[in-house]
Amino acid sequence: MAASAAPETSGAAFGVSNAPxxxxxxxxxxxxxxxxxxxxxxxxxxxxxxxxxxxPAIRVGFTCSKKVGNAVARNRAKRRLREVARLALPQIGQPxxxxxxxxxxxITAQRPFVxxxxxxxxxxxxxxxxxx
Numbered sequence: 001m002a003a004s005a006a007p008e009t010s011g012a013a014f015g016v017s018n019a020p021x022x023x024x025x026x027x028x029x030x031x032x033x034x035x036x037x038x039x040x041x042x043x044x045x046x047x048x049x050x051x052x053x054x055x056p057a058i059r060v061g062f063t064c065s066k067k068v069g070n071a072v073a074r075n076r077a078k079r080r081l082r083e084v085a086r087l088a089l090p091q092i093g094q095p096x097x098x099x100x101x102x103x104x105x106x107i108t109a110q111r112p113f114v115x116x117x118x119x120x121x122x123x124x125x126x127x128x129x130x131x132x
Contacts (some may be wrong), residue, residue: 017057017093021086024061033061033100039123043111046123056095060085064103077103080103080113084120092124099124 024030036049051059062081064074081101093099101120103109108116 016118019056019058019093021058021060021089024059024098024100029059029098030061030063030100033098036098037127039098039126041119041123042104043107043116045106046121046127047100047102048124048127049098050094051096051098053096058089058095059098060089060093060094061098061100062103063100064108068103068105068108073109076101077108078117080108083113084116088117088120088124092121094128103107 024033033047033049036046036047038045040046061084062078064077064081066074068074070078081103085099085101089099111119
């Protein structure tokens with residue numbers, strides 16, 4: 001019973017969205033996000049677009065080019081980006097938006113996780129115009 005009270009309390013403080021978070025899989029969705037808003041931060045580039053389709057789901061995609069490093073480095077960077085998105089999007093993501101997180105060479109895989117989370121939160125605030 002106490003477990004159900006904790007999410008409600010944290011939800012009130014952070015504005016938790018009830019929208020489901022799903023993963024982008026289609027190339028067209030990634031290309032559409034690339035043509036929309038983008039916000040570079042130290043550890044990643046965040047691209048975002050509002051879909052205008054009436055679906056309240058929050059969708060997220062991840063990518064790391066070969067510039068990030070070999071397969072091991074790219075996978076580590078993407079794992080870290082997935083975890084950042086999993087933790088943050090239910091609280092600070094906007095329903096009806098697509099987000100694409102793009103890893104950066106050497107930084108995404110090695111930056112302390114708390115700073116990675118801060119970078120992502122900062123990028124979303126700038127994209128949505130809700131603060132510095």
